[in-house]
Amino acid sequence: MRYGMSEVAVVGVGQTAFTRACGVSIKELCFEAFREALEDAENLQPQDMDGSIICSAPEYDKQRSPAGAIAEYLGLNPKPTFYAEAICASSTTGVRIAYGLIKSGLHDLVAVIGFQKMSELSSTEVQERMGRGADIMWESPFGLSMPAGYALFARAHMQKYGTTEEQLAKIKVKSGKYSVLNHKAIFQREVSLEEILNSRVIAAPLKFYDCCSNADGASCIILASAEKARKITDTPVWIRGLGSASDSLSMANKANLTGLNCAVEAARQAYKMAGIEPKDVDVAEVHDCFTIAELMAYENLGFCKPGEGGKLIEECQTYIDGDIPVNIDGGLLGKGHPIGATGGSQVRTIVLELRGDAGKLQVKGAEIGLVHNIGGVGLYGNVIIFSR
């Protein structure tokens, strides 16, 4: 193949609708995504899996150690299972671990299942839990919530590069345009620039529509060794590059606030492993938990130079027919963000795009796709590059 190695492939993808309150147990939620992925993988059966990795952010439901509970419910005993977590980057962390377990020869076929049932908790409890994923000694008790953290990035970016609130709002305009075409997205309405700019302030300069929504949901990615993948499907989508990095938990210790260091480093590794450059990417899913996060991702992934993210969205270059289509499924801003399910949902979109199965959201001729998934306020960064 042209790009990097072809040793581990995605052979099946599944995702529930992302909703405000799913009304079912986490087991049932995961089952729904798993079943869809099995069907997608040419009707594999649960017992065909030789391992599973269950991913979520901790402490949104009463079941501790959910891997065991979910694996039993999905019919995956006695195959090994465990739980992997990197907050919002949990399910791409699961994909990275699965790559290692498969390429090392320990496994041939692994299901990575990400989920979150945020409706178990009140909105206040969700904020409190999220805060405890930040620096609990010096920052979150003093109000440095997730929106506040990203607001600091937005302020710094505006200060240094002249990025505007309108440019940020244009990212949400794009998101709304595509999420209405994605029936699994929570947000089924287009929003105007004025509506976004006039929405209530959450953490200045970020307003209501600059923020993604909590959600319930699950995703499932089935990965296979080369030999297994070729037996299962005619359309394996190969992992070509993987990058992963961390940055400080605390905002105070970050070297700069105009980009995510962990994303820059993860992207560098992934491009190197895949042997490609940013300009080779045909379609990308990036972690737009806030509009500023998508704008910084453009720059951190090298789709434009630092400081030119605002220009990129103004020129509509990240629309479906632009130079580098980004978040063509609506992104987190449009789909909602059921924390542990999000990375898997991003991978699913890229896999559908590369197979040519993305319907109205198809990027024509897409050959190389990229996923950018961030945990915490720039704490964990995963970048994965795929191609047919």
Next chain:
Amino acid sequence: MRYGMSEVAVVGVGQTAFTRACGVSIKELCFEAFREALEDAENLQPQDMDGSIICSAPEYDKQRSPAGAIAEYLGLNPKPTFYAEAICASSTTGVRIAYGLIKSGLHDLVAVIGFQKMSELSSTEVQERMGRGADIMWESPFGLSMPAGYALFARAHMQKYGTTEEQLAKIKVKSGKYSVLNHKAIFQREVSLEEILNSRVIAAPLKFYDCCSNADGASCIILASAEKARKITDTPVWIRGLGSASDSLSMANKANLTGLNCAVEAARQAYKMAGIEPKDVDVAEVHDCFTIAELMAYENLGFCKPGEGGKLIEECQTYIDGDIPVNIDGGLLGKGHPIGATGGSQVRTIVLELRGDAGKLQVKGAEIGLVHNIGGVGLYGNVIIFSR
């Protein structure tokens, strides 16, 4: 080498003392284990690591997503980090994942850090958290705690095989004999058979001394690729076999109650991968959260036939000079059980034994060592085989 492959090795091990209340933060606790492992690995530096895996059981301290917080404190940014969990089998799960990441070529040197600070919670809260790692719908709310679950195994074993309370007590006698020689163990006193048999009932037939103790503690295992390992140390200890399996979360769905199915399956895989048989093992660390758990491990690992575990301890065959020395560091019963740290502590003991560095607890001429680490009530089972 004689046994299996030599591609991933342990090059450094560290462990804090296991105590009732460590009085420091989880970051500091992990630092202590990490520092010892770095020193043990010929004075590697934090920045030599190219990744870390942080392991614990969830929800014993206020920091959510502890991987990021701990990695920052240990000086591991910007290298990737994440959290892995399989309750009491968390840190051997970390070792398994590290094996995959290293053998796949993604990493060369990975620190697996396991911890738990159980003193953050009251004893009642600990029981409640542990219960929520079991079946929260049908079992734990009705009193099926960890001791109650293992009591059912003990009853079934007694019924089927005639195993006696005295035989179980003899396992604790052995533990006390060795834990007094391990200065990192929580339990620094030998106990007599009478004392054990007369201790208060926790969940009949299990009494106070049949149960291990909650503890605070951390462990660290540094793993390396073959090339890296040979550069770092003259005494790498190689991973020769890995096995992992799951069983039902609920007691009601287990196929039998006289042994742990997940341990039998994990052992089968590990022996096969290492190309050895149970009789080839020179020293073993098994998951003796309760005396009955060690007795069943003898049988599940093939050190004796099913039903003959009682005889094996009566004949003192699992003492340091017996046929198959087991838990020569005191085991969980003697060391205490800081959940996420336990598997790493077991690996550390085996590594010291195989290097010939175990001091008073040295099993003479030990060449092959085995770790058996269980999560939940027979829910997750990991078996790892090591040799020089």
